[in-house]
Amino acid sequence: MTRNLLIINLLFLILAITTSCVEDKVYTGASTIESVSISPTTPQSTEPVTIKAKITDLKLVTSVKLFYKSQGTATYTSIDMISLSSEQYMYAANIPAYPKDVMVQFYIEVVNSDNITSTYPKNASSSPSNYTVGASQAIKVVVNEVFANGDKTVENPDWMEIYNDSEIPVDISGYAIYDSGIKKDANPKRIIAEGVIIPAKGFLVLKTDVDSNETILFGLSTDADAVYLENKEGIVVSQISWDATILGGTDLKSGKSYGSKPDGSTNYVIFTTPTKGTSNNNAN
Secondary structure, three states: OHHHHHHHHHHHHHHHHHHHOOOOOOOOOOOEEEEEEEEOOOOEOOOOEEEEEEEEOOOOEEEEEEEEEEOOOOOOEEEEOEEOOOOOOEEEEEEOOOOOOOEEEEEEEEEEOOOOEEEEOOOOOOOOEEEEOEOOOOOOEEEEEEEOOOOOOOOOOOEEEEEEOOOOOEEOOOOEEEEHHHHHHOOOOEEOOOOOEEOOOOEEEEEOOOOOOOOOOOOOOOOOEEEEEEOOOOOEEEEEEEOOOOOOOOOOOOOOEEEEOOOOOOOEEEEOOOOOOOOOOOOO
16 A cells, blocks of 8 residues: 555656646747727828827837838838827827828838737738828918009009918908008908809919909009908908018019919019919019
């Protein structure tokens, strides 16, 4: 009986020794990237985009980066994705705003403590994720150019050019436009007729002098004056003014005009060749 007990104890000892000699299998593998989202889902040209992703790993995650570029650009820009304390395992980073109709390509790259790299999408180098930027709904219409050297006739009037610096068409029906004389004397402002729509990035030329469709008459001074554009609520949304100091001691005679360069900007210059109804960007 004692001999049998000895044999049993010996077997348990051998089993214990054998078990202790088996090395635990340690997991090695790539991080998991899931629940990737973009916000807003349909970004406009004025909006940055937030990329979020859930990243898990049995080991330590050492690097989480977002790579992005516009389609056709050779190289990606990379930024660190930040762990969100408010959402476990979630990381986020922002892609800056891009212009309308640009396709933005992006992918996520994660490296763990085993120096194993994983990406989203899996074939990121050849098939990155992407989104296309839509038109901003923001409205911006400006007085873009003025011409004060007309002879105050229907055939050769002074004029003002309105530029729609928006990415959508803008209906300016009911807007008011006037000069400093009308403002000073509180005379009736010119109200733009119903149905006047300026296309996105388009131009509208308004004559200051009366014709068969207009009810008020005013002209612009070549020495000093201003033009104001009001929306329907009576808020001045754009204005342009000039005097001898602004014009550098000269005036707007000899067929010169005055306006923004580039279009829609607050950089104003004198044009020796007016660009009535067209872009000022390449004007002199």
